[in-house]
Amino acid sequence: xxxxxFIKLSLTAGFGAAVPPVFLGAYPFRxxxxxxxxxxxxxxxxxxxxxxxxxxxxxxxxxGETLWKIIGNEDDLHCQGRLCTRGTGGxxxxxxxxxxxxxxxxx
Numbered sequence: 891x892x893x894x895x896f897i898k899l900s901l902t903a904g905f906g907a908a909v910p911p912v913f914l915g916a917y918p919f920r921x922x923x924x925x926x927x928x929x930x931x932x933x934x935x936x937x938x939x940x941x942x943x944x945x946x947x948x949x950x951x952x953x954g955e956t957l958w959k960i961i962g963n964e965d966d967l968h969c970q971g972r973l974c975t976r977g978t979g980g981x982x983x984x985x986x987x988x989x990x991x992x993x994x995x996x997x
Contacts, residue, residue: 930954933951934950934952936948936963937949937960939977941976942974942976946963946968946969946973947963947965948960948961948962948969948973948977958981959981960978960980
């Protein structure tokens with residue numbers, strides 16, 4: 891295989907892998923996460939992710955008083971509706987039994 895043929899094949903494969911999500915309606919990201927849990931009322935609150943230094947904005951979906959999911963805000967210029975793995979793992983950090991819930995006092 892010649893170098894020119896290899897480059898053509900690589901570009902074709904890369905283009906074929908990158909384009910279908912756009913045409914299949916995978917964007918915006920919020921629509922792909924619109925499945926609601928059974929029963930109960932869902933409330934949505936705006937929030938800011940404090941898991942890293944970017945401080946992306948997002949929305950917290952709560953079922954009653956329990957967290958259900960965290961998604962990014964599409965209007966945020968930085969994250970554009972996406973959160974990193976730290977941000978989406980915020981529910982696990984919130985429900986962690988070792989999480990500090992009160993200030994520590996030096997005694």
